[in-house]
Amino acid sequence: MLALTCPNKFVQIGDASVATISLNKESPIPLHVQLLNQLRQLILGGEWQPHERLPSEPELVEQLGVSRTTIRKAFDTAEREGLIYRVAGKGTFVEAQPAAVSRRLVGFVIPRFRSTFDSHLLLGVEQVLKAHEYQVLFCNSERRLDEENRLLAGLIRDRVDGFVIWPVQSDDLNRELFHLSVRGFPLVLMDRAFPYLEADCALADNFGGAYAATQHLLELGHERIAFLARPYLHLLPVAERLAGYRQALRDAGLELLPPLLVGEPFEPGTGYTLRAYADASGPEIQALREQLARPNRPTAIFAMNDLMALLALKAAALTGLVVPNDISIVGFDDLDVVNQLAVPLTTVAQNPLDLGAEAARLLLDRLGGYRGAPRQRRLRTSLCVRGTSAPPNGR
Secondary structure, three states, rough: OOOOOOOOOEOOOOOOHHHHHHOOOOOOOOOOHHHHHHHHHHOOOOOOOOOOOOOOOOHHHHHHHHHHHHHHHHHHHHHHHHOEEOOOOEEEEEOOOEEEEEEEEEEEEEEOOOOOHHHHHHHHHHHHHHHHEEEEEEEEEOOOOHHHHHHHHHHHOOOEEEEOOOOOOOOOOOHHHHHHHHHHHOOOEEEEOOOOOOOOOEEEHHHHHHHHHHHHHHHHHOOEEEEEEOOOOHHHHHHHHHHHHHHHHOOOOOOOOEEEEEEOOOOOOOHHHHHHHHHHHOHHHEEEEEEEOOOOOOOOOOOOOHHHHHHHHHHHHHHOOOOOOOOOEEEEEEHHHHHOOOOOEEEEEOHHHHHHHHHHHHHHHHHHHOOOOOOOEEEEOOOOOOOOOOOOOOO
């Protein structure tokens, strides 16, 4: 394309491609925020060069299937951040040299953006970092280690200053995250820490939350309370919840039942669990039905998280058990869906906004030069008593 000139800055060298932009309309992240995030990555990562012309608003509306308002919101913010400039009658272009503030970047990596829990994590991170003039580039790893490695390497090439990450569960020492921690690169983990990773971590008070949930069931009169989980009890949040559950039973002088372990040792997404719940499908539900059909079944279940609690609710219904009359079920997390059930789930609530904010504060310390030992910050949880817990039948 021929170069054009106008006073001060307009020197067009080519057209940026809309094919490099992809939006997820099922994500809880607003579309204009997703678009802004991708503009930041394309421009600051160097894929779109200075003075390249961006696709026009009508082109983006047609290709992405979004409203013009969505495009304008993203463009307006990108212009304020010094990433793009507009020339009347010519179009929108990549700024010659992005503003200094826009080069203060933090990468935010999470398994998936599927609920308001995830979007509130991001919001908590952004609120703290923006106050210190950092921009956040966010992406999801799809719960795959290879994708997490690829994203981290790409964000390093984009010259981010640090990371806030909800890491994929893996003991692979060859992962990119391990190499970054060895180098002392500023990063903060969310939800889970690993013995081989020297990094700060912000997580829920899993022990305290589990203790409170189990104590609630004990106060209702339950004595046979089972802990429901997938077979990866070594994962830090699961191990801490199991420990809190067990301590509550010990303090009450009651027998510790073996954990109910169902499914495979991996973390399925919300979509997998919701499909299994809706279709009454999957090996987890069948295994739970067999457990609940036994004469010495538990009268209450404390599930490692809300997704497992959903499977327990479906299995109980298929077994002919009425919740909470025949069996009580308590979860952990307080996801959106559990308060919308016909019988809303009793659960332990995390505060994702606070969790994200605390992770960001830990990272700011590291970016500011703090070189102390890794820290773990546990955030308070709260018990939400709803409709799935009640005294055992006959009490």
